[in-house]
Amino acid sequence: MSFLTISHLEKAFGSNLVVKDFNLEVAKGEFISLLGPSGCGKTTVLRMVAGFETPTSGSITIGGQEVTGLKANARNIGMMFQAYALFPNLTVADNVAFGLKVKGVPRAERESRVSEMLNLIGLAEMAGRFPFQLSGGQQQRVALARALAPSPRVLLLDEPLSALDAKVRVSLRNEIREIQQRLGITTIFVTHDQEEAMSISDRIVVMNAGIADQVGSPFEIYNRPTTRFVANFVGTLNTFAVKVEDSAAGKVRLGGALLTLPPGLSAGMGAEMAIALRPEALRLGREPGYETVIKGWIEEVHFMGSIIRLRARVAGELVVMDTFNRADQPPPVPGTEVEISLSGKDAIILNG
Amino acid sequence: MTRFFAWFALIFGCLYFLLPLVGMTEFSLKMRRGEYSFDAYRRVFEDQRFWDTFGYSLALSAATIVVGVLLVVPTAYWVRLKLPQARPFVEFVTLLPLVIPAIVLVFGYIRLYNTSSVLPLTGSAFGTDFLLTMGYTTLALPYMYRSVDTGLRTIDVATLTEAAQSLGAGWITILARIILPNVMVAVLSGAFLTLAIVLGEFTMAALLNRPAFGPFMQLLGANRAYEPPALAVIAFAITWGCMGLMQLVTRLSKHERAKA
Amino acid sequence: MAKDTVRRARRRLPLEWLGILPFAIFAVLFLILPTMRIVIGAFQTADGSFTFQNMLDLNTPSIVNAYWTSIKLSLITAGLGCAIGFAMAAAVVFGGLPKGVRSPLLTFSGVASNFAGVPLAFAFIATLGPAGLITIWLRTEFGINLRGMGFNLLSFWGLVITYLFFQIPLMILIIIPALDGLKREWREAAAVLGATGAQYWRMVALPILFPSLLGTFALLFANAFGAVATAFALTGPQLNIVPIKLFAQIRGDVLGNPNLGFALAFGMIVITVIANTIYIVLRVRSERWLK
Ligand SMILES: Nc1ncnc2c1ncn2[C@@H]1O[C@H](COP(=O)(O)OP(=O)(O)OP(=O)(O)O)[C@@H](O)[C@H]1O
Ligand SMILES: [Mg+2]
Numbered sequence: 001m002s003f004l005t006i007s008h009l010e011k012a013f014g015s016n017l018v019v020k021d022f023n024l025e026v027a028k029g030e031f032i033s034l035l036g037p038s039g040c041g042k043t044t045v046l047r048m049v050a051g052f053e054t055p056t057s058g059s060i061t062i063g064g065q066e067v068t069g070l071k072a073n074a075r076n077i078g079m080m081f082q083a084y085a086l087f088p089n090l091t092v093a094d095n096v097a098f099g100l101k102v103k104g105v106p107r108a109e110r111e112s113r114v115s116e117m118l119n120l121i122g123l124a125e126m127a128g129r130f131p132f133q134l135s136g137g138q139q140q141r142v143a144l145a146r147a148l149a150p151s152p153r154v155l156l157l158d159e160p161l162s163a164l165d166a167k168v169r170v171s172l173r174n175e176i177r178e179i180q181q182r183l184g185i186t187t188i189f190v191t192h193d194q195e196e197a198m199s200i201s202d203r204i205v206v207m208n209a210g211i212a213d214q215v216g217s218p219f220e221i222y223n224r225p226t227t228r229f230v231a232n233f234v235g236t237l238n239t240f241a242v243k244v245e246d247s248a249a250g251k252v253r254l255g256g257a258l259l260t261l262p263p264g265l266s267a268g269m270g271a272e273m274a275i276a277l278r279p280e281a282l283r284l285g286r287e288p289g290y291e292t293v294i295k296g297w298i299e300e301v302h303f304m305g306s307i308i309r310l311r312a313r314v315a316g317e318l319v320v321m322d323t324f325n326r327a328d329q330p331p332p333v334p335g336t337e338v339e340i341s342l343s344g345k346d347a348i349i350l351n352g
Numbered sequence: 353m354t355r356f357f358a359w360f361a362l363i364f365g366c367l368y369f370l371l372p373l374v375g376m377t378e379f380s381l382k383m384r385r386g387e388y389s390f391d392a393y394r395r396v397f398e399d400q401r402f403w404d405t406f407g408y409s410l411a412l413s414a415a416t417i418v419v420g421v422l423l424v425v426p427t428a429y430w431v432r433l434k435l436p437q438a439r440p441f442v443e444f445v446t447l448l449p450l451v452i453p454a455i456v457l458v459f460g461y462i463r464l465y466n467t468s469s470v471l472p473l474t475g476s477a478f479g480t481d482f483l484l485t486m487g488y489t490t491l492a493l494p495y496m497y498r499s500v501d502t503g504l505r506t507i508d509v510a511t512l513t514e515a516a517q518s519l520g521a522g523w524i525t526i527l528a529r530i531i532l533p534n535v536m537v538a539v540l541s542g543a544f545l546t547l548a549i550v551l552g553e554f555t556m557a558a559l560l561n562r563p564a565f566g567p568f569m570q571l572l573g574a575n576r577a578y579e580p581p582a583l584a585v586i587a588f589a590i591t592w593g594c595m596g597l598m599q600l601v602t603r604l605s606k607h608e609r610a611k612a
Numbered sequence: 613m614a615k616d617t618v619r620r621a622r623r624r625l626p627l628e629w630l631g632i633l634p635f636a637i638f639a640v641l642f643l644i645l646p647t648m649r650i651v652i653g654a655f656q657t658a659d660g661s662f663t664f665q666n667m668l669d670l671n672t673p674s675i676v677n678a679y680w681t682s683i684k685l686s687l688i689t690a691g692l693g694c695a696i697g698f699a700m701a702a703a704v705v706f707g708g709l710p711k712g713v714r715s716p717l718l719t720f721s722g723v724a725s726n727f728a729g730v731p732l733a734f735a736f737i738a739t740l741g742p743a744g745l746i747t748i749w750l751r752t753e754f755g756i757n758l759r760g761m762g763f764n765l766l767s768f769w770g771l772v773i774t775y776l777f778f779q780i781p782l783m784i785l786i787i788i789p790a791l792d793g794l795k796r797e798w799r800e801a802a803a804v805l806g807a808t809g810a811q812y813w814r815m816v817a818l819p820i821l822f823p824s825l826l827g828t829f830a831l832l833f834a835n836a837f838g839a840v841a842t843a844f845a846l847t848g849p850q851l852n853i854v855p856i857k858l859f860a861q862i863r864g865d866v867l868g869n870p871n872l873g874f875a876l877a878f879g880m881i882v883i884t885v886i887a888n889t890i891y892i893v894l895r896v897r898s899e900r901w902l903k
Contacts, residue, residue, distance in 0.1 A: 078805075098807070102802075103806055379738035424635075451884050595722045595726065
């Protein structure tokens with residue numbers, strides 16, 4: 001049963017159609033990320049849910065209530081912005097209390113709710129400070145507490161971590177996820193950072209030019225992208241040109257080897273097409289259980305700790321492959337010839 | 353609803369501001385009975401005192417600008433470079449003219465520098481002109497200082513200075529050849545504002561008894577009917593010109609920055 | 613070694629202060645000493661001995677009335693200037709007006725805020741004076757006699773209307789950047805938390821703008837309080853406000869006591885200093901949340 005339903009949502013700025021036939025059903029307590037390149041309309045979707053933009057057409061319902069025509073201040077939604085959205089003239093406690101105050105919640109109740117929220121984000125001792133006295137990460141945590149204090153039905157987050165430095169970003173995103181799960185609040189999170197989206201979402205919506213290209217769990221999005229755009233946008237891909245040998249059995253020819261692809265091949269017999277393999281699907285050396293082995297020349301080696309990213313030239317193309325670090329086995333040096341194992345079952349079929 | 357209020361506020365404001373301008377223009381053209389003419393303007397321009405006083409005020413504006421620049425640029429530069437601890441004092445002084453009315457200040461001048469004092473500036477025409485220039489400099493000080501100081505903030509004073517010193521430049525050279533050109537836009541916009549303020553200034557010139565443009569306008573206003581609005585139109589045009597030049601300078605410099 | 617550094621530091625300190633010596637001399641000669649001269653003169657008799665008599669002598673109906681009128685004039689023009697200027701600036705920044713309005717308004721405000729003094733008085737005489745454009749238009753088209761209705765340009769309210777011509781634009785020039793500084797996120801955050809537009813303004817926007825509003829009010833107050841030229845050109849020496857009275861006193865000792873002139877000027881300083889002290893105190897208190 002979906003709690004937040006967005007159906008056939010469209011938004012045009014003048015003649016520029018920014019969001020096109022956007023459909024989404026979010027279950028209660030679900031954490032959904034909108035992922036996509038800059039300018040694809042993520043913020044616009046979020047702002048329509050919040051009530052800051054009026055949709056050109058389509059509808060939004062929350063908990064069975066149609067909110068499309070409702071003003072932002074009547075929707076009971078929590079929202080967290082990219083940065084600098086705390087009221088600079090109010091203390092941390094007053095910021096968190098703002099939503100309760102405008103609702104007319106009595107003082108005593110307000111205060112206990114505020115301290116509950118500040119404890120939740122671990123900033124109880126900062127209650128009397130002003131926003132400028134907080135670090136960026138602390139400010140965003142207060143913004144989260146402020147959004148949650150009035151117990152909103154839905155929490156919207158528009159790239160709340162993008163102004164923070166990398167370390168804080170990771171710890172705060174985990175904290176957000178933990179709080180979200182603890183409160184069971186339905187959440188839409190906008191980001192253009194795929195790692196961020198994949199690590200904390202129940203489901204991801206990959207958007208491209210105003211369209212929801214694919215909706216699915218991080219695992220599905222990464223391993224079974226349904227469009228070339230999603231495949232390219234999420235993670236790194238190595239593409240190989242192949243020729244279809246038997247379309248019903250999913251057999252294609254790559255150089256001298258015959259690969260068996262996962263189901264879903266639509267191209268006809270004899271067609272030239274492309275398949276893609278993730279860096280971790282390519283194995284260095286001759287590995288048992290792999291369908292074929294191809295030759296390559298190492299061009300670059302990037303040691304990144306637990307994994308080593310290699311770039312190798314295979315039949316004129318540069319491919320990227322990841323291997324785990326092993327203390328007993330130093331990585332190959334650039335210029336060496338290597339063997340690379342791969343299998344058709346790991347391939348992503350790029351249909352058009 | 354908001355938009356209705358917005359339009360109302362804007363139109364109301366425009367009416368209030370445009371009517372006096374229309375009024376003065378219309379009135380200035382009415383000198384000849386029954387038809388519009390430029391007679392009032394001709395009268396003004398035929399009046400030798402108009403040219404004399406205008407020239408006098410122009411000269412004094414120039415002097416004020418020069419003194420202001422010589423006073424403000426080195427001081428603001430020095431405060432940024434070497435004496436940040438003097439900033440409160442300097443800023444306090446530059447804001448004083450906004451607090452102490454000009455009429456009070458000139459009263460003080462008259463009593464302090466009269467013929468029987470140690471420094472009898474008001475005793476000679478030149479001395480009085482000097483005093484008036486200093487008075488005008490105080491009037492322009494808040495604007496000039498703020499403008500130049502903002503201009504200095506956008507350049508790296510310390511690095512420029514060190515670079516120039518390493519090439520063997522002295523203080524005068526640094527100020528004139530490095531700092532001044534870099535804050536030229538700020539100086540020029542301060543200068544045009546000073547021009548607009550000084551050209552029509554009345555109180556100080558009248559009380560020091562100097563033949564400036566402001567007192568001339570006032571005198572004409574007390575005795576004539578049609579020339580004053582013509583003068584008002586001229587003064588408005590001059591103010592507009594000064595402000596226009598100020599914007600032009602700022603805009604041109606922005607273009608140049610964008611190109612660079 | 614340590615002693616050496618101390619000595620050098622001591623020697624260098626005055627040298628560096630020499631850099632602002634010309635400025636300091638200028639400030640002393642043309643700002644501080646003249647002001648001191650007034651302050652001292654206000655407490656001296658004609659032969660230079662100390663007295664409070666001048667202060668007491670200020671307490672005549674005419675002088676008290678002049679101060680009162682001046683303060684009223686400054687408060688009213690500053691208040692109206694702030695209110696109307698704020699409304700116009702808000703209309704341009706938030707009112708959904710076409711973008712093309714903004715830049716001409718700013719340019720015009722720059723011009724109008726400097727179009728003060730004698731020519732401004734002429735413009736209003738030509739418009740609202742006895743033979744002015746509006747006066748005559750109302751009379752001939754509608755049979756409305758402004759004069760008969762008690763309106764007189766050469767009066768207190770005439771002066772208010774005239775002063776607003778430079779007060780409003782000054783407010784617009786200062787407040788538009790402040791309004792631009794209000795972040796869209798603040799308004800949206802308030803809205804999404806359930807606040808109405810009015811609640812947002814009362815609890816967030818106005819407190820944030822308060823220091824700028826206050827500063828502008830103080831500036832407009834001083835601006836009107838010290839203005840001589842406009843009032844003098846408009847009404848001649850007759851209107852009973854302090855700057856005009858002081859002007860007449862400096863020119864011709866109309867009070868018949870030069871030291872009473874000092875006292876009059878001293879009173880002006882006291883009032884502007886009080887106004888600015890109030891301003892600074894309020895500003896410090898309202899800016900606790902600023903860096
Ligand atoms: N108020 C507006 N008026 C006109 N066009 C707009 C407006 N707001 C957004 N757009 C346009 O709509 C498109 C989508 O913008 P949106 O802000 O939703 O993108 P986004 O996916 O959030 O991008 P980013 O990752 O950069 O934040 C952009 O091309 C943008 O230029
Ligand atoms: Mg965005």
